[in-house]
Amino acid sequence: MNKETLTWVGKWTFILAAAGSAVGLGNIWGFPYKAGTNGGGAFVLIYLGCILIIGLPIMISEIMLGKRYRGSPVSTMKDAATESASSSNWQAIGWGGLIAGVVILSFYSVLAGICLNYIFISLGLEGEIDSIAKFQQVTSSPLQLLLWHTIFILITAWIIAAGVISGIERMVKLLMPMLFILMIIMVINAFINGNFSQAFSFLFSPDFSAVTANTYLSAMGQAFFSLSLGMGAIMCYGAYMSPDQEIYESSAIVAGLDTLIAMLAGLAIFPIIFAYGVEPNSGPGLVFISLLSIFADLPFGNIIGGLFFLLLSIAALSSSISLLEPSVAYFAEKNILSRPIASFMLAGIAWFIGLGSLLSFNVWSEYTFIGSRNFLDSMDLLANQFLLPLGGLFVAIFAGWKLNPSIAKAELGGSEFVFRLWQFFIRFISPVLVFGIFIFQLI
Numbered sequence: 001m002n003k004e005t006l007t008w009v010g011k012w013t014f015i016l017a018a019a020g021s022a023v024g025l026g027n028i029w030g031f032p033y034k035a036g037t038n039g040g041g042a043f044v045l046i047y048l049g050c051i052l053i054i055g056l057p058i059m060i061s062e063i064m065l066g067k068r069y070r071g072s073p074v075s076t077m078k079d080a081a082t083e084s085a086s087s088s089n090w091q092a093i094g095w096g097g098l099i100a101g102v103v104i105l106s107f108y109s110v111l112a113g114i115c116l117n118y119i120f121i122s123l124g125l126e127g128e129i130d131s132i133a134k135f136q137q138v139t140s141s142p143l144q145l146l147l148w149h150t151i152f153i154l155i156t157a158w159i160i161a162a163g164v165i166s167g168i169e170r171m172v173k174l175l176m177p178m179l180f181i182l183m184i185i186m187v188i189n190a191f192i193n194g195n196f197s198q199a200f201s202f203l204f205s206p207d208f209s210a211v212t213a214n215t216y217l218s219a220m221g222q223a224f225f226s227l228s229l230g231m232g233a234i235m236c237y238g239a240y241m242s243p244d245q246e247i248y249e250s251s252a253i254v255a256g257l258d259t260l261i262a263m264l265a266g267l268a269i270f271p272i273i274f275a276y277g278v279e280p281n282s283g284p285g286l287v288f289i290s291l292l293s294i295f296a297d298l299p300f301g302n303i304i305g306g307l308f309f310l311l312l313s314i315a316a317l318s319s320s321i322s323l324l325e326p327s328v329a330y331f332a333e334k335n336i337l338s339r340p341i342a343s344f345m346l347a348g349i350a351w352f353i354g355l356g357s358l359l360s361f362n363v364w365s366e367y368t369f370i371g372s373r374n375f376l377d378s379m380d381l382l383a384n385q386f387l388l389p390l391g392g393l394f395v396a397i398f399a400g401w402k403l404n405p406s407i408a409k410a411e412l413g414g415s416e417f418v419f420r421l422w423q424f425f426i427r428f429i430s431p432v433l434v435f436g437i438f439i440f441q442l443i
């Protein structure tokens, strides 16, 4: 297909697809446990700040570049640099993005596989269970993890192989409404079975005594990851946007939906955590261990639990496709490989790297890679604290300082005031903050 003419069919598809990319494990699994371990409200506030002043300007830039140059992140950056008479080295942003996408997909799929597995574990719950032992049992078996990791990544590859319209567009139109309905059911469940007011004040009344420098770092990393920024995923989806669609409005809706779902996830999880006297700061095991034991106790808990993990899996799937699409788009546009072959091949690479993450739960749990981190945590660190912030930083520098402002103005449209506001943030605020926080973590 000619890349110039490939455009989402539905008017809302860009928003659904970008929100599908943004809303994922980061929102429903990551955000609640990070808010829980970082003291609640203060983290939430800093996170919201990061979304607004760092995330949103960069998201606008990614969409703008994609929409104008209409290619994979590599060719988008290359064409953008050429048109503004800048060095073609800027295409390195695109390459970094393709690599980051495959790296993130590798461990994302292992985690999403555990969510898939938990749908069935929850449905089969009868009475009391030892949820710590259950989690250990699930993660100690390389074969069981392998099975679900393989299933998840095959579904991802299959959707991407089917193409932008008949794969991605069709799936997000199906998955996103399901996700929203399931989320509402979960919040209603928390309202009925949980301690809503305690959860509300935990999430929304900031206690700054728990805030450390690390809180800022973690909140910024979370904002990048949650909005899917810094690796060209949103840029790539922007490339399929219809030329007459509004960029500011679409970005605000996507960032707003992403934030809304993260908050709703908090309101679905913390009320029952508090009602059952579980500590909110139990870390990554919050949903797999704390929630599972509560589901075992709740009336119809097996069904509620099954629906919860179905929700997580759906959210993960609409995100994982956006991790694979940019690199597949590159191979397909250059006619190096056909789209289906590129999908399965790149997914195969991510699958293979994922084996390291899968083994870090069991056989390799003692091996450390970066610092004292196991393989999974090292990949997570590499992607979230290096590749994504660096990608975001360079997108900001390019869009703010290198891209011809008249091009940005023409693509963004809207009023002069909003344009100046964006320009101010993308030049002086977002890159400076990302750079500052990035350097800070290195020292």
Ligand code: TRP
Pocket (backbone or CB within 6 Å): 021, 022, 023, 024, 025, 026, 027, 104, 224, 225, 226, 227, 228, 229, 230, 231, 233, 319, 320, 322, 323, 388
């Ligand atoms: N945003 C997704 C989440 O919150 C993960 C994700 C999908 C992502 N695509 C991305 C993260 C691109 C960074 C870059 O789970």
